[in-house]
Amino acid sequence: MSVTLPAGQVYVPGGGGGKPAPAGDNYLNHGTSILSWALTLDHKRIGLMYMVGVLSAFLLGGTFAIGLRTELFDPSPFFNKNSSQAWEFYNHMFTMHGAIMVFLFIIPAIPAILGNMVLPLMLGAKDVAFPRLNLLSFWIWVLGAVLFTFILLGGVVRVSVPAATWNGWQAALDGLHIGWILPGGLDTGWTFYTPYSTSKSTAGVVPATMGAFVLGFSSILTGVNFIASIHMLRAPGMTWFRMPLFLWAIYGTALIQILATPVLAITLMLLMAEKILGVGIFDPALGGDPVLYQHFFWFYSHPAVYIMILPAMGIISDVISVHSRKHIFGYTFIGFSSVAIALLGFLVWGHHMFVSGQSPMANAIFSLLTMSVAIPSAIKVFNWVSTLYKGDVRLTTPMVYALYFIVLFTFGGLTGLFLGAVSTDVHLTNTYFIVAHFHYVMVGSTLFAFLAGVYHWWPKMFGKMYNEKVGVIAATIVFIGFNLTFFVQFIAGSLGMPRRYATYPEQFHIYHQISTIGAYVTACGLILVLCHWISSLRSGKKAAANPWGGNSLEWHIPSPPPHDNFVGKPIGNDPYDFSQWKETGENVWEFDPSVSPTPIRARP
């Protein structure tokens, strides 16, 4: 192919449409207009836009976490002298925190940001299978997020201004015939349990569930896209068992997204049918069964827990292998354990209702299946630790996050045993033990893996390096703060501290105080992480194509990647065989084609 370039320009691959691009062209500067971002079909740009959106949601959810920990520092009301109003404000805060964090942060964080960013790169593809669907999924997410946040924030404002002021606004808007625009807010918790949500709660339930419904579609479209991409777009030579484990994890996640999310949509439709049309489905006053709602809800939401944790496990597999310069240990077991967790995750929802009065037989089956999830989880942890054995362990920021992940996941996973066993769960369910357990799994594990992934792919995403020392210090502050916040909650919970309490008896005071201090420390650590990112973007030194010596396909192309990712089709290889990469400088690894890769069968 002969290409004529303007004088002084050098040929680089990936100009888009099969054309070459001028030197220095990459996906970040390939177009500069607003529309070149808003209507982009480039998976990398969509990933970045998700990153801005999802992290804004995280900031909002985190603000409310700090707010509710502040209220709980002391059993007396903090945000309002009138205790009833303070408790109502607290109820809106914890609903806001939970709903925003679950629906707008944890579920989309890893698949939508890092999945979009690196999945096609790892596959050796130019984009996902359906780029337009990918863009649609992003804008649906934005629509759902705006609607959802508006409804929930409205409630927080309503309970924090005097009733007279609010009624004044309502009257003024009613005068303009747009009184419906003022949202009543939501105080049901992120679970929308009936009959409270349909009979007693504020008017925000229908619009808020509508928001969650819309967000679900975004999730489904992303899942469809990833499954199609993994099936159809793998580079030649990339067999299923030569995919990076992150892709196995994303595949398992996508399966759950497309199979479970429709059930959430159905549930929320039924909820709306009951609330708007008065059809008796869940409300006993109308002849419904309130516990049926919990089964519907957890049929989605328990698999959703695995939507949150599976991609995190994928990141950890990749990060630990690359940063200890060792082939991942037990590849097939890790890969299959991801799929096993995805499938078992569908069959355990009933463990949320052990004390609802459901039949002992159901409890036995759900308890047994729940226990079985521990096995693939254990397999993964042991394989990660074995990968370190005889490696060349580099304590880079992503590696430090990955090691902290193992600590937190070990706590989070093992405390699940207390809750999977029926008799101990009767004592512990809905206490702070549960709160601590799921924060260890969802925040401790997913957030730490997300940060590990962001740091791992940061040089690839932005072409900038960062200061490792600051990164490690920030990680350590977050780790200490996190444990301070949540470890004591295990003790408070097993002593009987109920969750979702705005105030509490004096015997739990000390645990809440430690917890609140821990939350402040965590917040400081996370603010430091954000500053660290900004400083890297502003003044980080230029990143090499391969700063870690990883061998999955994204490390074979420049950082940041060109608009079209690859020229032609790359050849799939063993992503965990690092023998062909030579370290030629700090964070610079060069490919040495003279070394032949370790044959798959002959690896020691």
Next chain:
Amino acid sequence: MTLMTNSIFSLLGEGRTSLWLPSNGSNFAGDIDWLFNIILWITVFFTVLILGLMVYFVIRYRHTAGRMPEPSTSHSTTLELTWTIIPTILVLGIFFYGFRGFVDMMGAPPDTYDIQAQARTWGWTFTYPNGATDENLHVEANRPVRIILQSSDVIHALYVPAFRVQKYVVPGRYNRMWFTPNFIRGTGATTETLDFYCNLYCGQLHSNMIGKVYVHTTEDYKKWLADAADWTKKFTPLQAGENFYKKSGCMQCHSMDGSLGTGPTWKNLFASQQPLADGSSVLADENYIRESILYPAAKIVKGYNNVMPSYLGQLKDRDIDALITYMKSISENYKGSPDDLNPKMPPSVPVQLNPLDPIIH
């Protein structure tokens, strides 16, 4: 050493022997605590194993200048099977003992003492076989108790940490729980007060929906039951009305000093004209008040929501009469003499208020 252990336990609070669990208050606590501790030790063992190996590998194989990874295998079927089979055996064991403990909690003996528990937003009414009602749970030591749970409105949950029992209170059906309370403070004590909680989120004042469990000796329990069954022997209607106001959940929403709450204030309510949501108004007389207590949705006062649970079956006629008497005493619209409301009676026993109850100013 003994001194040290004793001082640690005294820090934990009386009756507790573990950092993790509350005092052992029922027949189930022993079994559940045993399993809890087994899982705790499994957790400690695997945490130490995993984190110990991890920290050792990180230190032993950390990167130094010029160091290369040593050749080692990346697959071992023996190891994979080891860490598949050992966890499988352990979780099957935990499952077995967990489920066995639960089966014990399902099978109540035939001779239980049955107490009805009615949950509503945001309070409890326990009804005893002799007709006595109370907002706290009173039980007799060493006698199996079965609690039949029902809800007036949304789902609640009755949770007594010291007994290690918990059950959802689901509207439209009866759920049941049973336990045998025991003494933990040895001889001499007549009552053990323990906390119980509503442990399923039920709205604004969910965290105030808590109460006490009193464990009585047999004689003491008989006496308490007899007294509780008939308040007329101890209180004037006015005193009883004030007690019902505080204990039955009225004060959660209705202030007595005119301040705003979830429901209309009771100050000057009696014999006043109440504007209704449909634009009409009604005279707040005895009939209106009785109707509002038993059928709260029948007439909604303007500016308020239909959120009050019905007290049908929970307050008897004479209890409602007492409440009306109390309302009269705080209404300027009532023109009768205050002395008429408060005949000479034995001195009243002041009601102990829960410090967490909201004070409506």
